[in-house]
Amino acid sequence: MDCEKALRGAAAVRGRSSSRRRTARGESDRPVATSLDRISSEPSRPARVGTGSAPPRRVPLPLLLTSLCLALSVSLVCGAGLGASGLSWAEVLRYLWAGLTGGAIGPDEVPAYTIVWELRLSRAVLAAVVGAGLSAIGVAVQAMVRNALADPFVLGISSGAAVGANAVLIFGVLGALGIWALSTAAFLSALLAMVLVYAVARTERGLTPLRLILTGTAMYYGFSAVTTFMVFAAERGEAARSAMMWLLGSLSGANWAAVPIAAGAVLAGLAHLGWSARRLNALAMGDETAAALGVDPGRLRKELFLVSAAVTGAVVAVSGAIGFVGLMVPHAVRMLVGADHRRLLAVAPLTGAVLLIWVDILSRVVLAPAELPVGVLTAVIGVPCFILLMRRRAYSFGGI
Amino acid sequence: MRIDIDALTVDIAGARLVDQVTVGAADGQLVGLVGPNGSGKSTLLRCVYRALRPSAGAVRIGGEDLHALSTRESARRLAALPQDAVAEFDFTVAEIVAMGRLPHQGPVARTTDEDRRLCADALEGVGAGHLAERGFLTLSGGERQRVLIARALAQQPRVLVLDEPTNHLDIAHQLEVLALVRSSGLTVLTALHDLNLAALHCDLVHVIDSGRIVASGAPHTVLTTELLADVFGVRAHRVAHPGTGALQLLFDLPPARPTS
Numbered sequence: 001m002d003c004e005k006a007l008r009g010a011a012a013v014r015g016r017s018s019s020r021r022r023t024a025r026g027e028s029d030r031p032v033a034t035s036l037d038r039i040s041s042e043p044s045r046p047a048r049v050g051t052g053s054a055p056p057r058r059v060p061l062p063l064l065l066t067s068l069c070l071a072l073s074v075s076l077v078c079g080a081g082l083g084a085s086g087l088s089w090a091e092v093l094r095y096l097w098a099g100l101t102g103g104a105i106g107p108d109e110v111p112a113y114t115i116v117w118e119l120r121l122s123r124a125v126l127a128a129v130v131g132a133g134l135s136a137i138g139v140a141v142q143a144m145v146r147n148a149l150a151d152p153f154v155l156g157i158s159s160g161a162a163v164g165a166n167a168v169l170i171f172g173v174l175g176a177l178g179i180w181a182l183s184t185a186a187f188l189s190a191l192l193a194m195v196l197v198y199a200v201a202r203t204e205r206g207l208t209p210l211r212l213i214l215t216g217t218a219m220y221y222g223f224s225a226v227t228t229f230m231v232f233a234a235e236r237g238e239a240a241r242s243a244m245m246w247l248l249g250s251l252s253g254a255n256w257a258a259v260p261i262a263a264g265a266v267l268a269g270l271a272h273l274g275w276s277a278r279r280l281n282a283l284a285m286g287d288e289t290a291a292a293l294g295v296d297p298g299r300l301r302k303e304l305f306l307v308s309a310a311v312t313g314a315v316v317a318v319s320g321a322i323g324f325v326g327l328m329v330p331h332a333v334r335m336l337v338g339a340d341h342r343r344l345l346a347v348a349p350l351t352g353a354v355l356l357i358w359v360d361i362l363s364r365v366v367l368a369p370a371e372l373p374v375g376v377l378t379a380v381i382g383v384p385c386f387i388l389l390m391r392r393r394a395y396s397f398g399g400i
Numbered sequence: 401m402r403i404d405i406d407a408l409t410v411d412i413a414g415a416r417l418v419d420q421v422t423v424g425a426a427d428g429q430l431v432g433l434v435g436p437n438g439s440g441k442s443t444l445l446r447c448v449y450r451a452l453r454p455s456a457g458a459v460r461i462g463g464e465d466l467h468a469l470s471t472r473e474s475a476r477r478l479a480a481l482p483q484d485a486v487a488e489f490d491f492t493v494a495e496i497v498a499m500g501r502l503p504h505q506g507p508v509a510r511t512t513d514e515d516r517r518l519c520a521d522a523l524e525g526v527g528a529g530h531l532a533e534r535g536f537l538t539l540s541g542g543e544r545q546r547v548l549i550a551r552a553l554a555q556q557p558r559v560l561v562l563d564e565p566t567n568h569l570d571i572a573h574q575l576e577v578l579a580l581v582r583s584s585g586l587t588v589l590t591a592l593h594d595l596n597l598a599a600l601h602c603d604l605v606h607v608i609d610s611g612r613i614v615a616s617g618a619p620h621t622v623l624t625t626e627l628l629a630d631v632f633g634v635r636a637h638r639v640a641h642p643g644t645g646a647l648q649l650l651f652d653l654p655p656a657r658p659t660s
Contacts, residue, residue: 148488275507281491281499286484291451293555294475294503339489 059336061343068350072128075357079124080116082361084368092116123254126262126318127360128353130251131325133266133315135333135352137308138326139344140273143280144304145209151327152312155212155305156219160193161186161316162227162247169242170234183258183317190313193219198305206298207305248373249322251360258318265314266349269307273345276300280341323375324382325352332385401462401477401558402426403448403587408457410443410611417443419611420457423589425559425604430581430588432602432619434595436632440611441591442483445563448589449480461559475503479552480561481545493539493547494532497523500554522553526580542573549580562590566597599623599647607631620647629654 081092091112098105099117137152145154152158164185167173174181201207201215227247234240245252273280279300282290287297329352330344337343356374359381363372403425410418418440425431433441446452448459450471459466466474479500500522501515523529526546531539536547545565552560560581566574574594578601581588592598598605599619607615607622609631615622628636628649637650 143489146488278499278502278505278507281495282502284489284491285496285499286482288446288449288451288480288482288484291446291471292449292475292480292482292561293499294470294472296471334490338495339491340495 061337061346064336064347065350068347068354071354072350072357075354076121076124076128079127079357079361080121083115083120083364085112085115087112087116096121118256119254122256122259123251123360124357126254126259127251127356129259129263129266130315130319130322131329131352131354131356132349133262133269133311133352134322134326134356135329135348136266136270136273136345137311137315138330138352139333139341139348140280140304141308141326142330143284143341144301144308145213146284146286147209147213148331149327150213151324152308152315153220153321153323153326155194155216155308155312156197156223157190157193157216157309157312158316158321159220159223159227160196161190161313162321163193163223163230164189165246165317165320166227166230166243169246170230170239182253183261186317187313190309190316193223194305194309194313197309207301212301212305245373246320248375249320249378250363250371250373250375251319252371254318262314262318265311269311270345270349272303272307273341276303277341277345280304280345281339284339284341319374321375322356322378324378325356328378328382328385329355401587403478403559403589404460405444405448406458406460408444408447408459409455410440410447410452411455412443417611418447418454421608421611421613423606423613423616425587425589427587428585429603430578430590430601432598432605433589433591433608434593434598434605435608439608441608442563443611444608445480445561445589445591446482449478449482449561450474451482472503475555475557477557478559478561479555479557481548481552481563481565483563483567490535490537492532493523493528493534493536494519496536496547497532497551497554500551503555518556519550519554522550523547525553525584526550541568542570542576545569545573545577546580549577549584553584557586559587559589560584562588564591564593566592566594595623595628596648599649600641623647623649 077093077096080096081087081089095105095109095113095116097103098113099121105113134152138150141150141152141154142148144150164173164187165182167189168181168185174185177184197212197215197219198207200219201211203211227243231240231243234243279290279295282293282295283297283300285293290297290300329348333344333348333351337347356378359374359377363374363377366372366377405421405423408418408421409416421440421444423431423433433444435441443452447454448466450466453467461474461477464477466478469477497519498511498515501511501519505511505515520529520532523532526549528543528546528550531543531547536544539547549565562581565577565581569577574597578597581590582601590602592602602619604617605619605622606613607627614631615627623636623638625636625638628634628651633654634651635654639648639650640646641648
């Protein structure tokens with residue numbers, strides 16, 4: 001601060017010597033215009049100590065979006081091609097082509113085709129959907145509770161979903177629904193958790209950021225306790241392992257049947273968020289500012305809560321609680337394109353989709369034929385990134 | 401355009417924070433709202449920029465009832481600088497100013513050249529054109545306040561509402577902020593802590609105490625030693641500014657009162 005004062009003093013001296021410029025504004029009779037003009041006549045005024053000048057962080061958006069779309073296509077093909085079964089790329093591409101165009105394949109190729117099209121590609125597509133959903137909701141939740149450390153799970157929805165999922169995995173609840181039992185139970189308990197969190201966090205003044213975070217966090221611990229109790233109460237060791245797998249997130253249960261519902265929820269959520277991007281900018285500045293800009297913060301926060309809860313519920317129902325994507329991707333993307341939600345909501349879902357496809361590929365091949373929970377790998381990648389991010393924040397926002 | 405606050409009352413949780421307040425500002429006037437901490441200044445202003453719904457009474461802009469308009473429509477007529485101090489997301493200065501266009505834009509409409517020109521003009525107008533690409537969080541307090549004024553100007557309002565715009569600023573920046581809003585030519589309603597700033601810059605001051613207006617008028621007629629003793633609990637001495645002759649005030653605590 002001392003340095004800033006010194007700079008300002010120097011600027012004032014320079015301003016006095018260039019008082020002729022003041023007349024250009026037609027306010028030379030106003031003594032205060034001096035202070036205005038002296039600053040505007042300092043185009044390269046040095047930044048505060050430790051902050052540096054504006055970071056050259058803007059990657060041109062069209063270029064970024066094109067590369068990300070390209071990367072997404074390539075990643076999907078890799079997701080279908082990479083694995084333990086030793087298929088050649090020519091075969092993989094032929095099966096993908098056959099799957100896309102409805103072309104014919106020989107009877108002896110059916111097992112290989114099934115691996116590529118039914119197992120791997122559906123899984124890669126679902127990974128993309130989940131990654132896109134978690135990243136976009138991460139952005140929305142951070143703006144909604146105005147906290148850069150929030151993620152889709154801070155609302156307690158995912159741990160609510162875990163209760164339902166584990167009831168199915170461990171106690172065989174909803175057995176009549178067959179393969180749908182797990183995702184149905186997860187989604188229903190996510191909705192229940194949403195209603196609970198909403199009812200507790202709501203006040204006469206609507207949903208306030210701090211109450212939402214505190215309620216969500218408290219509920220998170222509550223639901224986690226129930227889940228942990230169920231795991232310990234389980235008689236079968238394998239069931240406890242499945243439960244653990246689900247808690248850390250896994251796409252091993254992926255199939256084409258799971259794609260439409262999850263993709264529908266994520267696309268609807270993305271549409272709403274894209275529609276609200278400008279309002280999200282205003283909300284991120286504070287409730288009062290949002291109101292002054294013509295945005296009703298209470299109403300917007302309610303909409304965001306519903307969208308976040310529904311998308312999180314749908315995504316968690318098919319993939320378990322995959323951590324760090326919803327926290328890390330929004331921040332990484334902010335470094336690339338800045339904080340404007342219009343750019344953020346275009347880039348973050350694509351980035352999340354690509355990232356999760358690759359994390360899922362790694363989870364299949366690292367310990368093949370065994371599978372790692374996706375959450376382990378996102379954390380392995382996420383924690384170092386997060387620490388870097390924190391250090392970077394401390395650096396760029398130093399002194400505040 | 402004139403703004404009239406008519407018999408405005410705010411009750412929150414059984415407490416009456418603002419009681420039948422009637423104040424107005426004529427076209428182009430700079431009107432100050434002064435009063436001790438907790439007297440209801442901010443609550444009143446929050447009703448004006450629609451962060452709060454009054455329990456009774458009305459706010460009219462050019463005769464039109466503000467609360468009968470949609471929030472977007474009223475934000476096109478009235479811009480505000482609330483006291484939010486958000487330091488969570490690193491928007492650039494240009495992005496912050498662009499938010500001022502929000503009430504004029506559709507949700508998915510592209511930013512037009514007109515929007516861009518208005519934002520650039522607003523930023524130049526407050527002498528902060530060179531800051532456009534800087535991160536808002538890296539700015540000093542004075543620079544931030546100028547950028548927020550640019551955002552309000554980009555909103556193309558008829559009336560500007562400011563809640564303690566000079567808080568935490570050094571004296572040069574305090575004077576600069578008030579000169580800026582004065583030079584905008586808009587009707588301005590501002591809450592001010594500093595009575596000397598109010599005396600120097602305001603055409604009209606309203607004194608608010610415990611939610612009620614206790615005096616209104618030109619600064620030199622309103623800011624009397626009796627009123628300052630009553631409302632603020634201080635002993636004031638009125639002196640003339642040696643240069644301009646304008647009213648200025650010197651303060652100490654009254655000797656009869658314990659200082660605790």
